Amino acid sequence: MATNNRLAHEKIIKLLFSLAIPSIIAQLVNILYNIVDRIYIGQMANGTIAMAALSVTLPIVTFVSAFTQLVGVGGAPLCAIRLGEQRKDKAEEIMTNSFVLLIICGLVLTLLILFFNRPLLLLFGANEETLAPAISYISIYALGTIFVHITLGMNAYINTQGFAKIGMYTVVIGAIINIVLDPLFIFVFNMGVAGAALATIIAQGVSAIWVLIFLFGQKSIIKIKKEYLIPRLKIVLAIMSLGISPFVQTATESLLQISFNNQLLMYGGTMAVATMAILMSIWQFITLPLLGLCQGAQPILSYNYGARNYTRVRETFHLMFKLCLGFAMGACILVIIFSSFFVSIFTKDAPTIHFSSWALRVFLIGAGMFGAQTACQQAFMALGQAKVSVWMAITRKIILLIPFIYIFPYLLGETSFAFHMSTSIASMVYDAPRVFAVLFAEPVSDILAACITTSMFIRFYRKALKRPDDIIEE
Template identity: 55%
Template sequence: MTKAKMNLGEGSIGKLLINLAFSAIIAQIVNVLYNIVDRIFIGRMANGEIAMAGVGVAFPLLMIISAFSALIGMGGAPLAAIKMGEKDNDGAEKIISNSFSTLVIIGVLCTIVFLIFRENLLFAFGASEATIGYAMEYLTIYLLGTVFVQIALGMNPFINTQGFAKVGMYTVVIGAIINIVLDPIFIFVFDLGVRGAALATILSQFVSAIWVLFFLFSKKSILKIRKEYLIPDFKVLLSIVALGVSPFIMQATESIVLISLNNQLQMYGGDLAVGAMTIMSSIMQIVTLPLLGLSQGAQPIISYNFGAQNIKRVKRTFKLLLISCLVYTITMWASLMIFPEFFVGIFNKKPELIEITAWGMKIYFAGILIFGAQIACQQTFLALGQAKLSLIMALLRKIVLLVPLIFILPSLVSEGNKLMAVLCAEPISDILAAITTVIVFTIFYKRTFTKNVEDNSKIT
């Protein structure tokens, strides 16, 4: 038995979660820098608030691209971990190899389709005549690196799920450092503007993709990409997509949310309100991605031990994950309510943009204090292979609640309060979805854990 396997099955859960989650959190925080550093430098350009609004309009398409990487990566990685727990490494390697070839195919298709329809999509997503030029410049160059994005984001979970969290962290750190160094050079020194920001991003993703592939083809990796498994197997691919559809929906629907918000904010607040949402969505990434890092740290432990039928370790890992997520979101909620101007000032120093964004943040982020409970439960569904439940919970917050409320609430208030009503949709949906998810998790998993314990008792 390898050291990685032994630790997942027998090591201290607290130490395992700290080691795996720390690396995953650092990776997620650094991953945020890809987009946030772009926006920080873009915000300091001439007409920075308009340029940032243009990039913000393009961002939903970037989220759709990353959602496809989550479809395959976050769908395949838990299945590979479960196979490892069942001592079926050959089955795990078939999953990882199928995932790689599928990600390449998706990357090529996304590049072609989005390049053809990019202008129409950007106008539909809330671009104005003032922002369309910036949005087109950024998106066109970014799309040329779509295959690199798919490989870097989609294959990295297969490194983490084997217990090599530090290697997975380096994937993101290396790319982010390159992005941070190249951004000011391309944007200001070479005077490429938003095109320079996009170019820096895809070059950094290219290096990250090379790093991931180098490791997965190396002797250090427990699981290898095998050429005999590169031709997609429909049955394997179906199981990957079935599990990955939940994180795909989570990210893809986030783009739908941003499209809806941008359109409504453009209607009631103009380009300045769209620019404010670009900043708030960046801050939302800062809040949510470390949560995903925590859950990614817990995922290999939960998936491996569920496959090994060690239910006690699954339950203990979830409880620790839940507490950690709640402590984090409560802390972030307090910080955002007390110091909103500090967070806004990272991106732009113009008083009018700071004023509207700081005001909007106190509304938009009011419900995140219990958001940690939803993420912990939803990601545990995913780690246990419960694709349907995870999908339902993913759809609940954004599609069932948030998107309709973005359009309904403004129609219920007077003219002067419509902008506030649009922002109120976020905390209302956050609170209702978190409460529902916790209730569903409690009901279904008390039954699941009890059944597994009874079955194990009968066997022994």
């Protein structure tokens, strides 16, 4: 059955799993892709310092990927909606314009990182111990920015056509290469954190080639066309108006990492900053599979919304919401119970394991609710609701979490609650109660943001989707 016919007619549960499972596998592999550097770096002789150095580079790495969200993920739902409307030429124009924009963004970011990495890293929480290895890592990583943009940005256009397995292979290929090259460059060639960066950009380069071979090949429903290589302002604005939500969501992740690093450096020192790299890595065990599930649902939601087949849109969302919430709750409980095991993947240093295990339990108290937040946020995106999606992206991090990171140490830092919760790590950091207060901002924000986003989607659902009869345009 042709991909478009599958999106329109195949049974939802079968279709969703056929699209979501490869995406989830891709995201699980992507977890390895993202954290394998940290796993190997944590095993180095100066692992805690090296991990802290990697932690202060994460805002830059995250900001690079934010532009793939702005252009690639922003355009992919529009592309699927146009396919649902049977307007293939418009879908190809959107994809080709996105490709050009990704190249331009990649070149600009490469130059900015190479010329301004030192002041940026100092701003992001680097100190005398961590600055040199951090510069070594990010200078090499910057050279592969265009590869990252093509791989992540254009892979969205493979997935949105319903070729989830091909999209999965994009990630798997890069992950395998990265895993193989990391120990070779880090330990055998004794390159340290620079070797980890080199392995990453080589892996991304090969993945980028794979993506382009498919999109220029015969199997792709839509092609990159030379007549659309000069971006059209109307198309660019349409892509960015929808892409601004995932861009803000990812870019604010960068700002969030900066906020955590600076506050933890102030109250907890190098060990606390190193712990944040571990926490963010384990957080991906929960969040990235959720994104994989939503990526599987996105073509179904977008195509059928464009075709005005609202029954299929509603059925897909219900299933996606239940699966996201169930997975997040289960994964959160599992990680909290076995926190020491998950932390020990990244470090063998006993004090760091003890401190990070405690921090992880605090950090994930409210993570189960993130499943509801993700399902509704991604549904807004898939259905082209750009403005609402932007506000939901801003709410969790900009309005709630980042202010709480700075406010909670003053509100909770001298309370008996904070002293009691931080007793087990009191001798390991400068100010344990305030370290707890910084980390406690995360679960409070997760719970509040999930309630707000779910409430907003219920309003949209009742207004736009809950109709007694479908209206299908031929």
